[in-house]
Amino acid sequence: MDLSNLKPAAGSVKTTKRIGRGQGSGRGGTSTRGHKGAKSRSGYSKKVGFEGGQMPLQRRVPKFGFKNINRVEYKAINVEVLQVLAEKNNLTTIDVEVLINAGMCNKNDKIKVLGNGVLSAKLEVKAHAFSKSAQSAIEAVEGTVVKL
Structure with missing residues (x-):
């Protein structure tokens, strides 16, 4: 066996259809495109x-609603999550950086603290927004709320 008699496996190589190369090829004339x-x-x-001239779906379905360009999207974090973080890491201050390091949010997220759960640790919480229930829960255990 040497380079002169190497061949690909049988059936692994197909010849391409030569389209539009005259009548004798069987694929001349319209070149397999029909009339x-x-x-x-x-x-x-x-x-x-395009749906063949039928009215396309995007034109059949009516437009509705709108996108508010002033909408601010917050990442919601509950008070019970702050309690778990404080116990686990022995913290008195919880800010955006602590939440980023814990994998709760990204650096570009705005954070809103919500009041679901029970808080027993006295914490200083720094976030972009607070719900009324969260603010009262934090202040009930003599913690402080700081809006960024």
Whole structure:
């Protein structure tokens, strides 16, 4: 065995169809495109969402609602989560950096503290927003609330 008699495995290599190379090839003339119509022409490309002339779905369905450009998206964190963090890491101050290090949020997230759960640790909590129940829960155990 040497380089002169190397061959690919039987059936692994197929010859490509040579389209539009004369009548004798069997694929001349219309070049497998059929007769007339947009798909037979060169340069044909269907528009995205085109449904053959039928009214496309995006035009059949009515528009509704709107996107508020002033919406502020907050990452919600409950008071019970702050309690667990404080116990686990022996903390008295919880701010955005502590939450980022704990994997609760990203550096670009705005944080809102919500009042679900029980808080027993006296904490200084720094966040972008607080619900009324969260604020009262933190202040009930003589903690402080700091809005960033």
